[in-house]
Amino acid sequence: MGVVNVTPDSFSDGGRWFTPGAAVAHGLTLLEQGADLLDVGGESTRPGARRVPVEDELARVLPVVDELVRRGATVSVDTTRAAVARAAVERGAAVVNDVSGGLADDAMAGVVAATGAVYVAMHWRGHADVMDDLDRYDDVVADVRRELAARVRALREAGVRDEQIVLDPGLGFAKPGASNWPLLARLPELVADGFPVLVGASRKRFLGHLLADADGHPAPPLARDGATAAVSALAAASGAWCVRVHEIAGSVDAVRVAAAWRDARPAPLGPPTDDETMDELPVDEDAADGRRPQ
Template sequence: MTGPSARPAPLPTRLHRLDRTLVMGVVNVTPDSFSDGGRWFTPGAAVAHGLELVAHGADLLDVGGESTRPGARRVAVDDELARVLPVIEQLVAHGATVSIDTTRAVVARAAVERGASIINDVSGGLADDAMYGVVAQTGAVYVAMHWRGHADVMDDLDDYDDVVTDVRRELAARVAALRAAGVRDEQVVLDPGLGFAKAGSSNWPLLARLPELVADGFPVLVGASRKRFLGHLLAGPDGEPAPPLARDGATAAVSALAAAAGAWCVRVHEVAGSADAVRVAAAWRGVQSPHGPVAEHDDDDELPVDEDARTGGSTR
């Protein structure tokens, strides 16, 4: 699959028909990610980890080659490409549905050409003016996250009148820009950007009022996994935040609550707990989860995100 107009495979039909929130497993091909930096830095280790996440219940895999932790410095584009492309090719070859976690249009295009179905852009297109053109040309599902600046400055940008109202307004501006660039609504997923320009208490209203974001009519992705605000919540008697690996239980709790509130997908490092959590939420909401795989079909024209999910009618 090559060329500027190459289109990714649509999300597998079984994902359209799941009556529950999806689980996206994180595959960090980086030496410096905040929660697991360096553990899966080689392509072989990253692929093995991705397949392990699938075995634990991940519906999607989000492959990233640049850390966005607070204070992180940018990597060269050639380094990012070298990190992620071999991993994406191998995971797709194993049948995984893959997302590329990048803010760069050239990386997004190359990833889609190698089989990625989703572009997960933490900058919502603000970091690279060419990103929306790539999304429009490829037809990939596009996650537009709320963002105000790169990792080295984002903590200084945590200033809101009402964080939910402000985030919704700023995401609406991203949607308007995407439409102007020729991106179809059916391609768009929104992410409130937990932890990005939201160092602490600003995150909780976004979770508590998540139905307001869902009501805006686009699928919503929630990425709370192992983030600082959970570490502060779980701080010990000495006030020291819980370390990242000790935040997985809280992450699974957020996954259950986000799923119950109508989130389309949760992005997590430890998959098994959240895979259980979204099924609990589906049962809680009275939605019967499927008991086996749904047959695939060959409709190449199927939209990457189904209409019911776009309008908030299904959490898939």
């Protein structure tokens, strides 16, 4: 999933693609580099960001969605607002990527149910201006799974079908630092809950802290793409459905490596059969007496 920020204040690209023409051109470049899906957003969710009027968000997003769909792209709309989601899907967007998981707008679940769009429900605890104060967990993996399960129940009650739902652990949202790593390390637990999983680690602060220089200054966003690709490989190997990234080529290669690695794994060994016991397996005499060949 390639990121197309139609915002003047994105943390990662600082408004480089703010005009519709620039955003469309950038999206087409991401497709050429291997993106399968383009995520178009008109409101920044960077830490501390303030909300924009819905009219501004619509004006930013809809022309870009229109043109990318016309050019054959599969488009996702990155929004927490039901009105924006409905308008974008009516213009041809196939996916609604909602960082609030429906908590920011009570009408969102109804729109998703009515349109049949694929819906990414992210783990979320509050808007960008307060989210860093909400980084309080007993066990971040268990807490995120429980809170996402509550969102799934609410979506089902609104008529959203399971096959529409994708889950996102919300890296960086109410998780400014170390809380992100257990979610990545234990990603198979979230995958095991039965829904496709989207991972959005691209250029986020916790990677900047990991790559800090000798004086402790975090690496700037554009210097985090190598680490992002590493996360993409590990997430793909752990069963993620998709990775959301700003720089496509590195993560495309990383996902290919993960797929080759996964496909080359031997099948898990089963328990010994009645005809195959430990006593009958060959013995390495050197290993048995503590010696190893030179």
